[in-house]
Every structure is written in C-alpha cells, then in structure tokens.
Amino acid sequence: MGTADIPAVHDLERRLFPVDAWPLQMFVDELAQAETRRYLVAEHGGHIVGYAGLMCIEPIADVQTIAVVPEQEGKGIGSALLTELIRESRRRSAEDVLLEVRADNPRAQQLYRRFGFDQIHVRPRYYRDGVDALIMRLRLDATDTTPREAGRP
Structure with a gap:
C-alpha cells in the first residue's frame, strides 16, 4: 500500500466497517511508520479489492x-494477504502473531484457524456496537505460513 492508495482503501474501510472504520489520517499515520508497519493491497481489474496491515515490534506482530x-x-x-503478513512477521523476527476478530464473524475466524491461530482471550464489548473481540495467536516457531489442510492438526 502506498499513500496514493489511501483514499480508495479508506472508502473500502467505511463501506466494510461502517461502525468501526478507521479515520483516513490513521492510514496516513500507519504508512509513515515503515520501521514497524507493513500494509498491503490486493487488486483485481485495476481496483483495490482487499487490504491488510501489520505492526511488528519484536517479539510480537499484530x-x-x-x-x-x-x-x-x-x-x-x-x-x-494473511500469508504475506505472516511472512513479514517472520522477516521481522516475530515469535507470535496476534489479532482481534469479531465474535460474530465466523468466516474470518475459520480463515485464521486454518492458518493455525488459536483463540487465547475475549475482550468483552470491544467493538463500538458492543460485539466481543476474540484475541487469536499464531506461534511462529511451531508453524508455517500455509493453511492447515482439512483433517490435519
């Protein structure tokens, strides 16, 4: 993600997360911290269709x-996107990758579990609309960056 991508990403942010959308300036501030941040966009047909961001301060990536x-x-x-964030975490020598996911978003939770993330905590009423956040962790010393196959531990 570059600064030229921020307006389009912010438009998507407001569309996808109307209650908890980041302000535009937050994306600007995040990109300005390249020593601890990495942001990506996914494009299809010349349009941004996805984005992701990582903060890494050893030994934790978030x-x-x-x-x-x-x-x-x-x-x-x-x-x-998640594969690249995990690779970046490894490049930055992180031991763990953490994330918060809405308790009412089973599709995202399933994605994270396929990559080896485990739920380690709940933050009650974390989101503005009162939904809990599940805190999930991936230990990098015991996993690779590819999703688990069905039926495999």
Whole structure:
C-alpha cells in the first residue's frame, strides 16, 4: 500500500466497517511508520479489492486490519494477504502473531484457524456496537505460513 492508495482503501474501510472504520489520517499515520508497519493491497481489474496491515515490534506482530470486498470473498484474497503478513512477521523476527476478530464473524475466524491461530482471550464489548473481540495467536516457531489442510492438526 502506498499513500496514493489511501483514499480508495479508506472508502473500502467505511463501506466494510461502517461502525468501526478507521479515520483516513490513521492510514496516513500507519504508512509513515515503515520501521514497524507493513500494509498491503490486493487488486483485481485495476481496483483495490482487499487490504491488510501489520505492526511488528519484536517479539510480537499484530494484524492491525485485514479486509476483502464481499464480492471477492472466497477467491483466496484474504488467504494471500494473511500469508504475506505472516511472512513479514517472520522477516521481522516475530515469535507470535496476534489479532482481534469479531465474535460474530465466523468466516474470518475459520480463515485464521486454518492458518493455525488459536483463540487465547475475549475482550468483552470491544467493538463500538458492543460485539466481543476474540484475541487469536499464531506461534511462529511451531508453524508455517500455509493453511492447515482439512483433517490435519
């Protein structure tokens, strides 16, 4: 993601997360911290259809955001973005990757579990609309960056 992508990403942010959308300036501020941040966009047909961001301060990496437009869900975009965030976490020598996910978003939770994330905590009423956040963790020393296959531990 570059600064030229911010307006389009912010438009998607407001569309996808109307209650909890980040202000535009937050994206600007995040990109300005390249020493601890990495942000990506996914494009299809010349349009941004997904984006993701990571903060890494050793030994912890934290997925700040990940989103895919609904009409492109199920096409591997979220998996590709998450794979790259995990690779970046490894490059930055993180031991764990953390993230928050809405308790009412089973599709995202399933994606994270396929990558080996485990729920470690609940933040009650974390989101503005009162929904809990599930805190999930991936230990990098015991996993790779590919999703688990069905039936495999």
